[in-house]
Amino acid sequence: MMIDFQILATEVGAIARAAGAAILEIYADESNFGIEHKADNSPLTRADQAANAVIMAGLTKLDFQAPIVSEENKEVPYQERKDFDYFWLVDPLDGTKEFIKRNGEFTVNIALVKDGSVVFGVVYVPVTGELFWAAKGHGAFEAKAAGPERIEAANFTMKDAGLKVVASRSHLNEGTQAFIDGLVDPVLVSKGSSLKLLLVASGAAHLYPRLAPTMEWDTAAAQVIVEEAGGKVLQAATKEPVVYNKENLLNPHFIVYGQLRD
Structure with missing residues (x-):
């Protein structure tokens, strides 16, 4: 299957930004984070759930379709997952503790996995508006107003x-x-x-x-x-x-x- 990662980056980038907007709406209302705790005692807020809803809706509307595994969805059993060709792996709000502390250091993570390795990923930083993406064999980029700017490790x-x-x-x-x-x-x-x-x-x-x-x-x-x-x-x-x-x-x-x- 040939995937146009440039198009996918634009589409998934838009989904990540929309999820970020949903997060920031709740972030602005500190009195109403709706903090709960999961079975492993990790925190969950209304923002995690709102972002997840936006991402689920967005990914299911894309031309490119793959199953979705998300931190905030019901766990997909391995018996089913092991046969996936491509699948989306999502953390709608990574850094829930940072969100609760209100230090801005949280992200929206959307990855596409094939055969055990990640072939495409988008990370969006709602508080700063920075968006990064990469596709296997295509390089890593930060989305800028003037177009994608390549990033390089030291x-x-x-x-x-x-x-x-x-x-x-x-x-x-x-x-x-x-x-x-x-x-x-x-x-x-x-x-x-x-x-x-x-x-x-x-x-x-x-x-x-x-x-x-x-x-x-x-x-x-x-x-x-x-x-x-x-x-x-x-x-x-x-x-x-x-x-x-x-x-x-x-x-x-x-x-x-x-x-x-x-």
């Missing part, structure tokens, strides 16, 4: 001094601390949601060690953006790329690299 070696590392300043776990301790005068950069991967994709940071749990929908859209910007998202244990549509949708621990030279 070029570096692990021995360089002053590497910018995306990590939480407040709670570094042992594995992350050990990783950072192996670097020369690293500079810590803190960000929420999939913006962490975008910092590496755009060259604003060099490394992002994620030695803590994430789900597939948290990383899919941003992973293809990192890869097409020249970087890598590798499993910490095996150094193989992070893969998708596993039986368990929990990601392994991983490290995001910009353009690493030996």
Whole structure:
């Protein structure tokens, strides 16, 4: 199947922007976030559900049709998922905790997965209006008024001094601390949601060690953006790329690299 990713980027970008608008409408009304907690105690707001409704409606109207797996939909059993050719993998509001804190560091993530890897992804930042997208083999871009602008990850070696590392300043776990301790005068950069991967994709940071749990929908859209910007998202244990549509949708621990030279 030939997909025109340029057209898809325009269409899915518009869906992500519409979802972002739905999120911002609720974001403006702090007294009415409608915060609930899911079974795993992670927060859910009216904004997660509103964005999900917009994305579901938008994707089902596209000429290109594929099943949808979303964080906010009922879980699709693996028996059914394993036979999917293409499917959409969606996090309607990534960074719900950041949304609740009102620090602006949340995103809309829409990815297209085929055979375990992401072939297309859109990440939209509602508060800033920034929109990033990438398609496998086509490059990574930020949508600008004048047209798409290519983004590139920074070029570096692990021995360089002053590497910018995306990590939480407040709670570094042992594995992350050990990783950072192996670097020369690293500079810590803190960000929420999939913006962490975008910092590496755009060259604003060099490394992002994620030695803590994430789900597939948290990383899919941003992973293809990192890869097409020249970087890598590798499993910490095996150094193989992070893969998708596993039986368990929990990601392994991983490290995001910009353009690493030996």
